[in-house]
Amino acid sequence: MKTLQRIVQFAKVKTFACKCIAIGAALAVVATACLIQLASTQLIGGRQTAQAATASRTLTVTLSAKRGRILDTNGTVLAQSVERYTIVGNPEAAQEFKPITCNDDTRDYCHEIDGKPVGTTGAAAVGRLLASVLDMNAMELGAALSGTGQYVILKKDVTPQVKRSIEALHLGGIIWGELSSERLYSDGDLMGALLGGVNDEGTGVAGIEQIENDALTGTDGHETYQRGNGGEEIPGTMTESVAAKNGDDVNLTIDRDVQWYVKKTLKEAKSKFGAAWAIAVVQDVQTGEIMALADSDEVTAGTDEAKMGTSRAVSETFEPGSVGKVISMSGYLQTGLHKMTDQFTVPDHMTVEGQTYQDSSDHGTQRWTLAGILQNSSNIGMIMAASNFTDEQRYEYLTKFGIGQSTGLNLPGESAGWLTSASAWDLRTRNTVLFGQGYTVNIMQLNNVVATIANKGVKEQQSIIKSTTDANGTTTQTKKGESTRIIDEQVASDMMNAMESVAESYSKFVHVDGYRMAAKSGTAEVQGSDGKLSSIISDYSVVIPADNPRYAVTVVMKDPDGTYGGLTAGPVSAQICEFLMQKYEVPVSSARKNAIPVTW
Known part of the structure; x- marks a missing residue:
């Protein structure tokens, strides 16, 4: 009996021992797994976890x-x-x-x-x-x-x-x-x-x-x-x-003070003459730099209107009228066809190849030199002088002076104007181009025509960007386009002489005390809102001082009261010229000598 009890007790002890061993083994397995997981977290996953936390905190800011x-x-x-x-x-x-x-x-x-x-x-x-x-x-x-x-x-x-x-x-x-x-x-x-x-x-x-x-x-x-x-x-x-x-x-190249004065003057002129608009440009004759390019429009920079539109002074094109005569007359002289002293008997109207032309006013038959034809702005005289001036030559000098060509300023909205080839001209257009009708220009082109004459016949590339300066303070001058001789120096001198006579004929309305001026006025009928030739373009281009050319100024107005360029745009250009002479303290002119005769 006692032996049996010992056997049973031993069996119980053995069973308990086995359970303890099993539990211990299980706990050991769990502990080992925890140790493995801990080691994995610390040694393997810890870096990934830290990287993830760092990434969530990391920010890249522009x-x-x-x-x-x-x-x-x-x-x-x-x-x-x-x-x-x-x-x-x-x-x-x-x-x-x-x-x-x-x-x-x-x-x-x-x-x-x-x-x-x-x-x-x-x-x-x-x-x-x-x-x-x-x-x-x-x-x-x-x-x-x-x-x-x-x-x-x-x-x-x-x-x-x-x-x-x-x-x-x-x-x-x-x-x-x-x-x-x-x-x-x-x-x-x-x-x-x-x-x-x-x-x-x-x-x-x-x-x-x-x-x-x-x-x-x-x-x-x-x-x-x-x-x-x-x-x-x-x-x-x-x-x-x-x-x-x-x-x-x-x-x-713009001078803010000049721009301000030109803008102010144009706004006042638009109101005074009841014009639809007015535009103007001021240019350094010797460098081609644009010092002012303004219009009478009231558009604020940076607004939607400024961002959606273009400057009227850049985009507006027009027939130049009689200012265009200086191009043709330069051609007459450069080709040797005429001299400024050549004599003409000029009526106020004539018919050529079935086409009738007339001057702006009735004047009977006049005895004018070529210089006198320019001074009196005679369309008939221009046609008479062009009898041996071929269509190809007429076109050649228009293009040489930049008509129908890009100015190179690359301003958004700029138009090169409109000029058809000589072969496309009809019997009337071949003559109207002699006095600034039958083609269109922008104001920069027109101003550079008189600037070229004032610059002794050399056409400068116009510019409006002077230089750029980087963040380090290094300044780079804008590359300047090449200069081109258009007419000989003597031809340019003769043209300036004749243009000075033009300016003197307007001196009652257009003058700057102490300074000689060389100029040409223009008036052209253009298409109005009714589709007919019911609107007027009046313009005036002037060089000052005439004896030592520094600045070329052109003013253009649409539908001004007073019509004629010399009576409307002319006085406005004189205001601008007076400001330039004062601002830049330009020495007064010497007395004029050796004026080319305008009559005979």
Whole structure:
């Protein structure tokens, strides 16, 4: 019996021992698995987990490059980009926002409005905090932050001061500012559509902003760093930094003071003469640089109107009328067909090949030299002098002087005008081109005709971009086009002599005390809104001083009261010339000698 009890007791002990061993083994397996998992987490997965955490905190921020400035020839700023910010919100974070009550312990990071609790939570609370700072409706802000996603633009073109005010609201990670810029134009409509404007992406889309967009546009940089829960940069976590490269500054040949005076004068002239519009250009005779290019339109630079349109001074084309006579007469002299002293008996009308022509006024038969034909602006005299001037020569000199050719200024909206080949001319057009009808020009082309004559017969490439200056201060002068001799120096001198006689015939209306002028007026019938020849173009081109040419000025008006270019555009050009003489302190002219006779 005792033996049996011992056997049973031994069996129980053995069973218990087996269970203990099994449990111990199981616990050992679990412990081993935990150790393996711990080792895996620490030694293998730890790096991945840390990398994931770092990645979630890492942010790459774009550093926006500033667009270059546009300046006048003297460095006066005409257009510039200023520091602005786009205010951005995180809707998901805003909806989880809970304002922190202000007390002595939380004063540095709490939330309140005018010393009172915010009064709500979530996006509505963020909207209330932002409303007064952004000068926006709190409900609209709350609605914008109630959507999905982590990015919504709340307001653009915010000043640095407003951005700092937002930072003081302690909304890091919910609301922040992204650096941008705003394009400002210092003079409103002074250069209007000529400067043009930029689109929402900061790209030039019109005017000088467009043609110089590549130079003005900079290259963005970026920074990569880790941020804390409040959205702030964690010190020492910057891993990459590439500085932004600002765009180049562009210097124009335009003199802002001259542009201002010309603009002012044109606006006054438009009102005084009841004209539909007025345009003008001022050019340095010796360099071809455009010093002013203005119109009477009131278009503010940077506006939709400026970005959608073009400067009237650039785009408007017109028949030059009698100013075009200086082209044909230069051809007569250059080909040796005539001398300025050649004598003509000139009636006031004539019929050639079935076509009847007449001068602007009845004058009976006059005895004029070639210089007298120009002074009296006789269409009949021009036709008589051209009897051996072939159609090909007529076309040749028009094109040599730049008619129908691009000016090379590359301004948006510029037209080369309209000039058909000599082979396409009918019996009337072959003669009307002699006195500025039957083709069209823009004002820059026309002004460069008289500038070429004033420059001793050498045609300069006109320019409006003077130089560019990069972010390092290195200035690069704009490459200048080649000069081209159009007529001999003696021919140019004779033309200036005759043009000075023209100016003297208008001296009662067009003069600058102390200075000699060489000029040509023009008047042309053009198509009006009714489709008929019911509108008038009046123009006046002048060189001053005539004895030492410095500046060429052309003024063009449409439908002015007074009609004739010498009586309308002429006095306006004299105002501009007087300003130029005073501003640049040009020495007064010497007395005129050796004027070519205009009668015989």
